[in-house]
Amino acid sequence: MxxxxxxxxxxxxxxxxxxxxxxxxxxxxxxxxxxxxxxxxxxxxxxxxxxxxxxxxxxxxxxxxxxxxxxxxxxxxxxxxxxxxxxxxxxxxxxxxxxxxxxxxxxxREFIAIDPTIGVPAPKGDSKLPRPIAQNEIQNLLDSQVQELRDANGPEKTLVLRNLIIWELLYGSGVRVGELCSLDRSSVNTSDGTLEVWGKGSKLRRVPMTPISCQLLKLWLHGGSINFDETLTPGRQDAEALFVNRRGNRVSRWDIRRVVSKSQRSPHAFRHSFATHLMNQDVDLRAVQELLGHSSLTTTQIYTHVSKKELQEAHRDFHPRG
Incomplete structure (x- = not known):
């Protein structure tokens, strides 16, 4: 490839x-x-x-x-x-x-038919956001994945390609894990560089993709996913799903967690970092709200507090009189 x-x-x-x-x-x-x-x-x-x-x-x-x-x-x-x-x-x-x-x-693994944790709200007090990942740390993680793709051979190459796209979409587009799992092949528009995402409350929104995400998805859609299906998934596959696992089923939250496990951070930490890094560049709050798919601006304002805290920490750590 x-x-x-x-x-x-x-x-x-x-x-x-x-x-x-x-x-x-x-x-x-x-x-x-x-x-x-x-x-x-x-x-x-x-x-x-x-x-x-x-x-x-x-x-x-x-x-x-x-x-x-x-x-x-x-x-x-x-x-x-x-x-x-x-x-x-x-x-x-x-x-x-x-x-x-x-x-x-x-x-x-089909040991149960229904996940009992789905839809169960977090206990009160469980509102702490994950620590955002530093930009250079994310860049190093993605660079190592790109190098792994270059070095891979045989059937495993398409697995590495799939995983790299997952990393890129989590950080580059800030999608939720559930949104990423629910993506179909028809959700991708590489011509204008956007994804159609079904968010919370069954709300449809378009989110932009980075140029590298577009390039990688073109590879995936024009041969990569077919090679993945033929070499790594026995039996039938979910024909509509953008990403499937080795069982041929649409990827699950567990699959996504496993993909990013080498970072020792949660998948949501990448979405959190996506928003925080935009806020650090003074992107308009309502634009960030739209990108994240938040129904309330109050939810998005959490990230302004995170950014201010980072500024305070930087001042304390690096100013001569901090």
């Missing part, structure tokens, strides 16, 4: 019944889930195991014997129990993230 010219800690709420290594809980598929996190740091794996141990012990005390018994009401009740224990919002937010990753993986 021809490439374009591009440049264990103490937790008072932890059960005392032992660790997962001591327990037989095959019905929950925890061991398989943890093994799937091959790129995760040891500390991350430990945190995931701890969070799941707490949740599963709590669930089994309520006579739930496996993930199929868990619904959205169960998730909400668990969050409420954590709030009653006066756990820090940051800890609850992390455990919420663990459950979303875990149940997303279970759904992807």
């Amino acid at each position: 021809e490439l374009p010219d591009v440049s264990s800690y103490c937790d008072p709420y932890r059960p005392v019944v032992g660790t997962f290594s001591d327990m037989t809980r095959d019905a929950w598929h925890v061991k398989e889930f943890l093994q799937s996190l091959s790129t995760a740091a040891p500390a991350t794996l430990s945190a995931y195991e701890n969070d799941l141990e707490i949740f599963i012990t709590w669930s089994e005390n309520r006579e739930l014997i496996g993930p199929r018994d868990v619904n959205s009401q169960v998730i909400l009740e668990w969050f409420r129990s954590l709030l009653k224990q006066d756990q820090a919002p940051k800890s609850i937010a992390r455990r919420r993230s663990t459950l979303r990753s875990y149940f997303g993986w279970l759904l992807e």
